[in-house]
Amino acid sequence: MSLPPVCGPEGPIRTTPAGPHDAAPATVRAVLFDFSGTLFQIETYAARIRSALGRPVDDATMDRILGGLEAGLSNPEVVRAQQARDVSSHAHRHAFTTWYASVPELAPCAGALYAQLQAPEQWVPYTDTATALARLAQAGLALGVVSDVGWDLRATFAHHGLDGYFSAWVHSYEHGTEKPDPVLFHHACRELGADPSETLMVGDHPAKDGGAVGAGLRAYVLPAGSAPGSLRGLDAVLRLAGLSQ
Incomplete structure (x- = not known):
């Protein structure tokens, strides 16, 4: 879903029909991908909590813990910790461990839950991830990862045999900023040798990933x-890149 180029409070300021002399969009030559919620999803919270606690947890107790996590998102201390959480490894860890620890049962294992985030085996590629990446690479498109994250993602991709498709890795914590800062998108484009106008950003966050439009990308x-291990709908990316099904 592309964001409109120029909008006021009520929508597009002006819509002008394409004229005979308007230039056609540049061919897509590079595709940038977000990580979580786009190519991979982590195991369920319930499974991770049981593993971190190291003991059985009945359904009623799990529902209470999960409810506590949801309520924790409104906790002022947790809210403060989330601000600029992806600009450094320290900020990222602090944000998540503060959130986990807002639930009393999880406070003793907040560090273990955070370690799970960095564990490659905890992440599951969507069913269509490998196929979509292979099709794009075979067609000669350059691929990169641009993610708001607090650690290096290459080990996770390598664990699943998917790292070889990418020539650019842009982690927010290494640049001290977060999407949609154009710095991240432009750095990835330079790494791939692609002009922003020839580059497509794919993600799941309208403001952060869709904000690539402000940097001149599509x-x-x-x-x-979707749930871990399910289809993500990445066939749409193939169509946007001009590849037939």
């Missing part, structure tokens, strides 16, 4: 996330 924002 953007496709996937619908709300």
Whole structure:
């Protein structure tokens, strides 16, 4: 889903029909991908909590813990910790461990839950991830990862045999900023040797990933996330890149 180029509070300021002399969009030569919720999804919270606690947890207790996590998102201390959480490894860890620890049962294992985030085996590629990446690479498109994250993602991609498709890795914590800062998108384009106008950003966050439009790229924002191991709808990316099904 592309964001409109120029909008006021009520929508597009002006819509002008394409004229005979308007230039056609540049061919897509590079595709940038977000990580979580786009190519991969982490194991369920319930499974991760049981593993971190190291003991059985009945359904009623799990529902209470999960409810506590949801309520924790409104906790003022947790809210403060989330601000600029992806600009450094320290900020990222602090944001997540503060959130986990807002639930009393999880406070003793907040560090273990955070370690799971960095564990490659905890992440599951969507069913269509490998196929989509292979098709794009075979067609000669350059691929990169641009992610708001607090650690290096290459080990996770390598664990699943998917790292070889990418020539650019842009992690927010290494640049001290977050999407949609054009710095991240432009750095990835330079790494791939692609002009922003020839580059498509794919993600699941309208403001962060869709914000690539402000940096001169095209953007496709996937619908709300799917369960781990399910189809993600990445066939749409192939069509946007000009590849037939």
